[in-house]
Amino acid sequence: MKEIFVTSPTMPPLEEYIENIRAIWDTKILTNMGEKHQELENKLRSYLGTQGLSLMCNGHMALELALQAFKVSGEVITTPFTFASTTHAIVRNGLKPVFCDIKPDDYTIDEDKIEKLINKNTCAILPVHVYGNVCNVERIDEIAQKHGLIVIYDAAHAFGVKYKGKGIAQYGNASIFSFHATKIFNTIEGGAVCFDNKEIELELYRLKNFGIRNTEIVDAIGANAKMNEFQAAMGLCNLNHVESEIKKRKNISDRYRKLLLKAKGIKLNSLQKDVVSNFAYFPIQVNRHEYGMSRDELLAKLKENGIYVRKYFYPLTNTFECYKDQFNNMDTPIAMEISKKILALPIYGELEIKDVDRICNVILN
Numbered sequence: 001m002k003e004i005f006v007t008s009p010t011m012p013p014l015e016e017y018i019e020n021i022r023a024i025w026d027t028k029i030l031t032n033m034g035e036k037h038q039e040l041e042n043k044l045r046s047y048l049g050t051q052g053l054s055l056m057c058n059g060h061m062a063l064e065l066a067l068q069a070f071k072v073s074g075e076v077i078t079t080p081f082t083f084a085s086t087t088h089a090i091v092r093n094g095l096k097p098v099f100c101d102i103k104p105d106d107y108t109i110d111e112d113k114i115e116k117l118i119n120k121n122t123c124a125i126l127p128v129h130v131y132g133n134v135c136n137v138e139r140i141d142e143i144a145q146k147h148g149l150i151v152i153y154d155a156a157h158a159f160g161v162k163y164k165g166k167g168i169a170q171y172g173n174a175s176i177f178s179f180h181a182t183k184i185f186n187t188i189e190g191g192a193v194c195f196d197n198k199e200i201e202l203e204l205y206r207l208k209n210f211g212i213r214n215t216e217i218v219d220a221i222g223a224n225a226k227m228n229e230f231q232a233a234m235g236l237c238n239l240n241h242v243e244s245e246i247k248k249r250k251n252i253s254d255r256y257r258k259l260l261l262k263a264k265g266i267k268l269n270s271l272q273k274d275v276v277s278n279f280a281y282f283p284i285q286v287n288r289h290e291y292g293m294s295r296d297e298l299l300a301k302l303k304e305n306g307i308y309v310r311k312y313f314y315p316l317t318n319t320f321e322c323y324k325d326q327f328n329n330m331d332t333p334i335a336m337e338i339s340k341k342i343l344a345l346p347i348y349g350e351l352e353i354k355d356v357d358r359i360c361n362v363i364l365n
């Protein structure tokens, strides 16, 4: 029985990558914002439709340094229905995460519940475009303007997503992307901050390179979050194929939708209006009573059939061991409920349609 995993990294043809890195053997420039780095920054700026973009060694450091570049202090309103990175980035910056609940249809922050959480210590909102679903960017923008807050989106899932014809990175003060191996576009490990402000560009540059301005002046307490040339080269190659990857995933998503639409007790991710999706994930909610089996039972049954799915996102970040007794997960009851029902099904370009059918057969029987 062929095993099927939840994802599989996209890789360019080996020859294409070798051709791309060949010049590095002449220049001996392996890192420190070399040619590949510059080229990838330029190409991504245009692909994502953003004014400013700064590459980072990974998405997590992009988040941590974005919070620093905007000098965020005090409290940050965010959601617990996300990857560990979002909450950790806030806490590791000495900031306090304040958890807002999510909406049951698209799993993004519930914009109607944000204002209640704002107080004099609130400095920023850090919403997540979870599974590539777009947050209510217009409402969030209004709220931020009214209260003078900074908005930084965790857009780690939303590479290539468009809303109302604009790249998703054009909303908010900044957006961060992850180019980790498991994401739709990868540089092996990598990430970026997108923004539209020249000062932030300089700030991020200093933060990712030890605060070194020139050989004699170090004027910021920076970290090291540089993307190296081999990562950038992987990005340049993968970028050539990202459109075709998204197209293949759309076919897979369409097939799942067709087969699972009428499955009793299985709720699909709702399609959003005005959004061009990247089909990065295929989450379902398993409703135990209607479906006749719990999420965990379905997961076990799929595993028996050689299909490895993920409880993405379970547990909620506000229930993590490391945050024991710090947060009350009953503040976010919808997120709590959904984290017990959610399951991410396999989706990646090379997944064959007959494998999608096999997965759906297990779910439907």
Ligand SMILES: *Cc1c(COP(=O)(O)O)cnc(C)c1O
Pocket (backbone or CB within 6 Å): 058, 059, 060, 061, 082, 083, 085, 086, 128, 154, 156, 157, 177, 178, 179, 180, 189, 190, 191
């Ligand atoms: C992957 C991910 C990150 C972190 O990105 P890395 O590149 O793995 O450091 C942050 N937020 C979310 C929602 C993610 O899925």
